[in-house]
Amino acid sequence: MDDRPGNDDxxxxxxxxxxxxxxxxxxxxxxxxxxxxxxxxxxxVLDSPVGDLLLAATPGGLVRIAFAxxxxxEVLESLAxxxxxxxxxxxxxxxxxxxxxxxYFERRRQVFDLDLDRSLSKGFRALVQRRLPEIAYGRTRxxxxxxxxxxxxxxxxxxxxxxxxxxxxxVVPCHRVVRAxxxxxxxxxxxxxxxxxxxxxxx
Amino acid sequence: xxxxxxxxxxxxATTVLRVCRSMLAVDDADDAWSETxxxxxxxxxxxxxxxxxxxxxxxxxxRKAIDVHRAxxxxxxxxxxxxxxxxxxxxxxxxxxxxxxxxxxxxERQRQVVTYRYGAGMSYSEIAAVLGGSVDxxxxxxxxxxxxxxxxxxxxxxxxxxxx
Numbered sequence: 001m002d003d004r005p006g007n008d009d010x011x012x013x014x015x016x017x018x019x020x021x022x023x024x025x026x027x028x029x030x031x032x033x034x035x036x037x038x039x040x041x042x043x044x045v046l047d048s049p050v051g052d053l054l055l056a057a058t059p060g061g062l063v064r065i066a067f068a069x070x071x072x073x074e075v076l077e078s079l080a081x082x083x084x085x086x087x088x089x090x091x092x093x094x095x096x097x098x099x100x101x102x103x104y105f106e107r108r109r110q111v112f113d114l115d116l117d118r119s120l121s122k123g124f125r126a127l128v129q130r131r132l133p134e135i136a137y138g139r140t141r142x143x144x145x146x147x148x149x150x151x152x153x154x155x156x157x158x159x160x161x162x163x164x165x166x167x168x169x170x171v172v173p174c175h176r177v178v179r180a181x182x183x184x185x186x187x188x189x190x191x192x193x194x195x196x197x198x199x200x201x202x203x
Numbered sequence: 204x205x206x207x208x209x210x211x212x213x214x215x216a217t218t219v220l221r222v223c224r225s226m227l228a229v230d231d232a233d234d235a236w237s238e239t240x241x242x243x244x245x246x247x248x249x250x251x252x253x254x255x256x257x258x259x260x261x262x263x264x265x266r267k268a269i270d271v272h273r274a275x276x277x278x279x280x281x282x283x284x285x286x287x288x289x290x291x292x293x294x295x296x297x298x299x300x301x302x303x304x305x306x307x308x309x310x311e312r313q314r315q316v317v318t319y320r321y322g323a324g325m326s327y328s329e330i331a332a333v334l335g336g337s338v339d340x341x342x343x344x345x346x347x348x349x350x351x352x353x354x355x356x357x358x359x360x361x362x363x364x365x366x367x
Contacts, residue, residue: 087207
């Protein structure tokens with residue numbers, strides 16, 4: 001039998017392409033890309049109490065967490081230009097991260113145990129972000145105290161911008177850094193999200 | 204600025220599948236589709252930004268369809284242009300057998316929720332819409348599943364900290 005579609009098969013060709021079929025082809029592409037080392041950035045969206053979170057990972061680990069207010073499409077475009085355009089929706093690589101975040105939001109996890117790819121941060125900002133996990137769950141530090149922790153007590157504003165540009169919020173807990181007067185300061189995911197995370201940890 | 208490759212797949216998946224199906228039987232067309240996007244993904248960083256992405260993909264798809272046809276059949280598919288060297292077919296899977304085995308032992312509902320949430324990357328409300336039941340019930344099933352997975356010797360979660 002000839003496998004090529006003849007006139008009888010025209011109906012098949014005209015038939016709309018089934019979404020489930022495309023989804024299955026997509027999963028096959030994810031597996032093939034991973035196996036061939038072509039999946040430079042894998043991502044998924046995770047629904048959470050602080051809104052939809054974009055999770056992105058390189059082979060080196062989790063590289064970016066983005067809140068909805070950052071614009072997930074914009075964040076992916078920015079990852080395409082700074083890291084690699086070889087980006088696919090491929091949830092498999094984010095299984096462990098998604099699971100740990102779910103546990104965190106259920107108050108079943110206080111410390112994250114994830115491989116992190118910190119390549120999006122450089123210099124002083126990277127140094128500050130690396131030290132932030134030292135602030136324990138449920139605690140807060142002021143921007144000034146963090147400046148002291150990193151050995152540069154006058155760099156309060158620079159600590160502020162290190163927190164504001166943290167590519168891995170929640171997992172790298174910049175939400176635990178607040179102003180000396182007790183007010184929240186800023187947050188990449190919006191002040192509501194910051195308040196919500198601190199509330200969750202205080203309970 | 205270059206789009207993430209996912210956007211390319213999203214915009215052109217159907218067109219490429221139609222091209223493949225116009226040249227091949229359905230199963231072979233699936234192979235050609237996969238080969239096309241894998242090749243495109245490989246070459247994508249070098250694609251000029253001004254390039255016509257659809258024309259580029261259709262060109263790759265035609266070549267891959269010829270390759271797939273040649274791999275599956277002795278008889279040549281008549282075409283206007285000469286084919287490139289055939290690709291090596293076959294898509295080795297990712298080794299996630301350990302995880303799958305543990306998941307298989309979960310109660311059905313929990314297994315489905317875990318598969319949809321961590322295998323397919325779906326939200327609780329999307330899962331609830333597919334499986335029926337409330338979003339809260341779906342969330343609880345996922346929590347129960349994670350609890351069971353943590354008890355397993357090499358569960359999805361690498362940390363043993365249920366006291367949090």
